[in-house]
Amino acid sequence: MEFTMPRIRIIALLAALIALSSWLAACTEHDPVKPVPGSDDPFAKTHSDTFTLRAYALDSVYLAGTVNNWSTQDPAWQLTLDADGYTWRLITDVPDGLISYKFIIRKGAAMAWLTDPSAVEVDPGGGSPSYGNAVRGRTFVTPQALPQPLDRARLVIYETNINELSSTGSFAGAYGALTSGANLADLGVNALEFLPVTAPSYNGWGYDPVLQFAPNPSFGWPSTFALLVDAAHANGMAVILDVVMNHMAGSTPLRQLDDFTGRNDFTTTESNPFGMVEMNWANAALRAHMIDALSHWVSAYKVDGFRFDYISGEPYSTWVTIKTELRARFPDLLLIAEDFGYPANSVTYGYDAQWGGNHTDSWGGGGNNFNQVLITALTESGFAWRGQLSNSIGAFGPAYNNMWAVANVISGNSNYAGAATGDGFSDIKYLESHDENRLVWAVDNLGSSGAQGIGGSAKAFLGAVVNMTSVGVPMLFGGQEMGSSEYRPEGTSIYKVDYIGGDQDLRRAYKRLIRLRLNHPALATENVFFQWRGGNIDQTEYTMTYWRGSTNVSSQAEIVVACNFDHNDHAWDVPFPAAGTWLKYDLAAGTVTVTSVTGGSLALTVPASTGWVFVREDGVSGVP
Structure with missing residues (x-):
């Protein structure tokens, strides 16, 4: 059928086309309108960002980076000092996408390049992260939250090192280990405790942090860590991070600041057993820096808790400060302390749990926590510190009432000064950890002749039964469920766990016991x-x-x-x-x-x- 447009419509259409042509011509005579940064314009190419540096006794701070061709004194990129006297700040527009930068600090005639101590990502450039460029602009989807809040009575923790969990030793490898290789989802644990994932001075255990906000670049990008947390949560596993608050590596930018100014604002001259730099928790800027770093991991990555290393390195007032600040921001955060004090310890001061299951009875030859007492009983000999080739604690025999000692650490501990009466789930109980010998190795090398005749692999089943039926929060160390038996000398060596060729019978036993532990009401009491x-x-x-x-x-x-x-x-x-x-x-x-x-x-x-x-x-x- 032939269609004919009415004459009046043709005239209207021609008028509209003429008006459009005039508008387009006008646009070519002027610069295009730039979108306002921070507006809802989906084509915006810049956004507002804030850069801060907490530092004392400086004359000036500038930002140099890809945004200004690494100019060291660009007035558009100068930070100004807040009224508190230590917070330098710059709020400005930055281009979308990745940018790299450093701070330029000056005092008198002296000038230094400084990696941002609060960098959320760092490119080490082939060297230490402390000398690398801070990176901003990488975006990722915030991980989903856990389907249900953490319940200490229904918790089985799996401690592991990103380096050892997969052949690649990376966040991506750990992501794969959730459902293959170690297959932690199949094993049934519902909490993962990672050794420190912050940027360290070397690619090891991570207990020598350089930067508190940034993931270790050797493990992968922040976006990959976010995917790992999201996948863990999707599989019902909480994510707990080991963190080091009282010392850092000597190459940390915080120490560089003190060296530059000739002061001890962020660090002290105190010593510690690790040869690290002690942090100055009496300083307001240091406290704010550390609390903000912890908060960043919760806000950006939705981690579910922290295990604080080396509690004895700081007075309890420091740990109360950390606990109080974090509880105010994140009431449901799980806070665990590596604290072997008795009867007063971090639980006394409001932490959810501490490592060990401590008691001070004289039974078992002097071992005073779950690990020491159980290893003494399983080796039928005693307990040796990691790396030692002879026992130094504990003894085995009728005179030592070893079974009473075992019963004591199986039970909940109601004797912590100030703790809620009978709070048995304030103890993390383990047979192995990153700080201890492998159980199988201990039996086969340090056990009595009778124990060695049975063998560490057989003893491991008995250990699993007791660990999973005790009062408290049971924890496994990566590879324990496979009967890993390597000798671990003192130090921070890395050992890849054989998740395919390990003891599959022991793994099945752990899987069955974990299921029992998490589902039976009797084991939640x-x-x-x-x-x-x-x-x-x-x-x-x-x-x-x-x-x-x-x-x-x-x-x-x-x-x-x-x-x-x-x-x-x-x-x-x-x-x-x-x-x-x-x-x-x-x-x-x-x-x-x-x-x-x-x-x-x-x-x-x-x-x-x-x-x-x-x-x-x-x-x-x-x-x-």
């Missing part, structure tokens, strides 16, 4: 009931039985644990809280069998160095 045999026979045969219950009524307990720490088999009537059907977990054999209990006990022969777990089968609390 502090209720533990020890069943000792008369005549002190448990101390001479190195056996023990304990129950765990979801209520404080022992007859209602739903879990029975029978342990034999000796290198010989032992038979005894294992007491049960009730008759009925129970599920028997034989972790070493990899089986779960139905067991009928008809009286108040069950006659059992528990093999050497074995732990069995029995779960009341009531159709509700059993977790096969």
Whole structure:
């Protein structure tokens, strides 16, 4: 069908085209209108940014970088001093995309280039991050939050080093390890504790930080770390970061500032066991710098908590300051302290937990925390510090009441001065950590002849049973679930864990125990009931039985644990809280069998160095 446009419409269309042509012609006679920075214009090529430097006794501070062809005294890029006397600030427009920069500091005739101590990213340029360029402008999506808040009673922590978690030793490698290789999602842990990921002076453990805000560039970009946290959260795993607050590497820009001004504003002349530079927590600028750094990791990356290294390096007043500031900003943040004090420690001052599970009894030859007591019992010998080739703590034998010592650290500790009564989940309990020997190595090299005859690989199953059924927060160190057995000398050497060729039977045992730990109501309580045999026979045969219950009524307990720490088999009537059907977990054999209990006990022969777990089968609390 032929279509004819009405004459009036043709005239109107021609008029519109003439008007458009006139407007376009006018535009060519003038410079295009530049979008206003910070406006909603999607084509804006610049944005407002703020640069700050906390520093004392300087005459001037300039920014030099790709934004101004590295000019060292560009008036457009000069920072001004705030009224507080130490905060230098510049608010200006910067181009979108990545920019690199340094600060130029001057005092009298002296001038120095300084890496921004608050750099959120750094390009080391082949050298130390402290001499590299600060980088800004990399964007990433903020990670999703955890599906549920952290609950210490439902927490199993996996401590690991980014360097050791994958063959690449990178954030990307750790991202892959969540679902392959180490396959931590399959293992079932619900919290990852990473050794420091801040930019260090070398590519090692990270306990010598140079920059507190920036991820280690050898691990990857900030955006990749954000993806790692997001994926961990998507798999139900919290992310906890080890942080070092009381000392830093000598190459830190904060020390460079003090050296330049000839003062001790940010650092002190105090010594520490690590040969690092001590931080001056009495200084307001240093306190603000450190608290802002911690807050940055929570705000930008949604990390869920921190484990603070070397608590004894600062008075508790420092840790109270950190705790108070962080709690005000992030009330749900998990705060863990590496603190072995007793009876007063960081828990006394409001921290959620401390490493160890400390007690001061004289049993077990002097070991005073979970790690030392359990290693003494499993080696049937004693405890050695990492790197040592002989035991230095603990002793094993009937005279030392080792089973009472083990019972003490299995229980919750209600004796911390000032802590909530019976807060058993204020203890992080572990058989291995980055600071300790491998359990398998300790048994095979430092154990008694009887223990060595059993072997560290077999003893590891018993250790797993006790670790996962104790009151407190259990923690594994990367590779422990595979029976890793390398010798770790004193120092910060890196060892790649064999997640494919490791002990898969032990890993399956841990996987089953972790599932039990996170799902059974009895293991989310502090209720533990020890069943000792008369005549002190448990101390001479190195056996023990304990129950765990979801209520404080022992007859209602739903879990029975029978342990034999000796290198010989032992038979005894294992007491049960009730008759009925129970599920028997034989972790070493990899089986779960139905067991009928008809009286108040069950006659059992528990093999050497074995732990069995029995779960009341009531159709509700059993977790096969």
